[in-house]
Amino acid sequence: MADTFQHVRNDMGEVGAIYRNIRATYGESVSIVLLDPRNHFSIAAYLLKHWRRRKIGTTSLLRSLLFALRRKAVFYNGSWLNPDGVTNAEIIVERMESMRNEGEDGNEKT
Numbered sequence: 001m002a003d004t005f006q007h008v009r010n011d012m013g014e015v016g017a018i019y020r021n022i023r024a025t026y027g028e029s030v031s032i033v034l035l036d037p038r039n040h041f042s043i044a045a046y047l048l049k050h051w052r053r054r055k056i057g058t059t060s061l062l063r064s065l066l067f068a069l070r071r072k073a074v075f076y077n078g079s080w081l082n083p084d085g086v087t088n089a090e091i092i093v094e095r096m097e098s099m100r101n102e103g104e105d106g107n108e109k110t
Contacts, residue, residue, distance in 0.1 A: 043065075056077075
């Protein structure tokens with residue numbers, strides 16, 4: 001009998017590789033929160049928290065709520081890191097690093 005949930009396990013493996021790469025790169029200096037994509041309430045609460053802290057704007061909040069509620073979506077401080085569906089761990093970490101290097105006002109840190 002074929003494994004009905006093999007595609008889900010494959011997706012979980014890809015996301016796990018991303019989180020392991022983030023942990024290897026940043027260690028305990030980052031907090032990783034894994035949310036079940038079926039639990040829309042917890043994802044909405046996560047995004048609203050970052051919106052209230054002004055880490056993401058209203059447009060980003062709405063785009064994420066309307067389009068990012070899917071498996072393999074990765075966020076950093078409320079910002080969607082892979083709207084293009086990329087699940088390559090190195091690319092995700094590069095995008096995260098780029099965001100970490102930006103200042104609070106959107107300018108690069110010097």
